[in-house]
Amino acid sequence: MSWKRRTLIAVSCVVALVLSAGGWVIVQHDFDIRAERVTVTGGAQPLQGTLALPERGDGPFGLVVFVHGDGAATADRDEFYRPIWETFARAGYASLAWDKPGVNGAPGNWLDQSMPDRAAETEAAIAWARGRPDIDAGRIGLWGISQAGWVLPQVAVRHPELRFMIAVGTAVNWIRQGEYNLRAELRERHASDDEIAAELRRRENDLSLLRAGASYDRYLAATADSPPMSADRWRFVGKNFRSDATETLAQLRVPTLLLLGEHDxxxxxxxxxxxxxxxxxxxxxxxxxxxxxxxxxVTFDLDKPDSLRSFLVALFAPRSLYAPGYLDALREYAAQPPNH
Structure with missing residues (x-):
């Protein structure tokens, strides 16, 4: 066989492999949902949202309203939510989420929000959704993660008619959560006792400034944070660092599913x-x-954004990012009859 022919065969094999891989990626990211961009009105400002309806059927469908955790977030959290939306769709539910204010061109600034502001925003989204003919107003539930733990209970207490509340990795007390997170991350990277002690002193200094209502300039002059928080972040933390869900949870009368990762x-x-x-x-x-x-x-070893393995799994098998049984747990819970 001539070298030209061997080269042609090799190139053809590579092209076929690339086309096959590309087709696989397309299939894996083709979720069984109809995603519609919507504008949610009725709150402090319009929200740029995505309503993910089941692929088939005219409804009316149940609805899961999504509440983000901390940080700038697009409606689908950079596609992270799409396997979850597909899961709820298989239980007969649409999903509604929105770009946080100031994200992806949305009006406002999410760092201006308190947790009660976020709860009011969520209630406005529920009221808006109830006006749609393709949504069953009697089958609306909540899904929220992390910082949503200070938002979901406020909404659920004021709306006991909700079908369910699903809380994922939610904390109870802002200050205790922050200390736990700091200690856990230091342990994960095998920090020395001296380094841990120094970081706890730095944290306590910041808390003292927050409790005193310190201005941003005073914070900059006194903090050992490297890098320091932005002015917007400092104000955001100042509004919210006293958050505690304990009293609100005690008033809750909505069926609740709490989902936790052992290596959180x-x-x-x-x-x-x-x-x-x-x-x-x-x-x-x-x-x-x-x-x-x-x-x-997410399977702990895959929850590393800089990991090549995590990137490849997210690209070629996005549903496999989640811990085994998680998506099934969501679908089965949502599909249960009311008052389960």
Whole structure:
């Protein structure tokens, strides 16, 4: 066989492999949903949202309203939510989420919001959705992650008619959560005792400034943070660092599913589980903990954004990012009859 022919065969094989891989990626990112961009009105400002309807059927469908965690977030959290939306669609539910204010061209600035502001925003989204003919107003639930733990209970207490509340990796007390997160991340990178002590002193200094209502200039002059928080972030933390969900959870009468990752570096899941059990009637509460799962209920080894393996799994098998059983747990819970 001539070298030209061998080269042609090799190139053809590479091209076929690339085309095959490209086709696989397209299939894996083709979720069984109809995603529609919407403008949610009725709140402090319009919200740029995505309504993900089941691929088939005219409805009316149940609805899961999504509440983001901390940070700038697009409606689908950079596609991270899409496998979850597909999961709820298979249970007969649409999903609604929105770009945080100031993100992706949305009006406003999410760092101007308090947790009550975020709860009011969520209530406005529920009211807006109830006006749509393709949404069943009697089958609306909540899904929220992390910082949403200070938002979901406020909404659910004011709306006991909600079908369910699904809380993922939620904390109870802002200050305790921050210390737990700091200690856990330091342990994860095997920090020395001296380094841990120094970081705790730095943190306590910032808390003293927050408790004193210090201005941003005073914070900059006194902090050891490297880099320091932005002015917007400092104001945001100042509005919210006293957040605690304990009293609100004690008033909750909505069926609740609490989902926790055993290897959560952000939230003390043992404390969260204990407080939820002490606060919510056992008949309304289901708790499930996933072994070797992260804060996001992603397999811990894959919850590393700079990892090539994580990137490849997200590209070629995005549903496989999540801990085994997580998506099934969501679908099965949503599909149960009311008052489960």
């Amino acid at each position: 570096l952000n939230v003390d899941v043992a404390e969260t589980a204990r407080v939820y059990r002490e606060s919510i009637p056992a008949s309304l509460l289901t708790i499930r903990t996933f072994p070797d799962a992260s804060h996001n209920i």
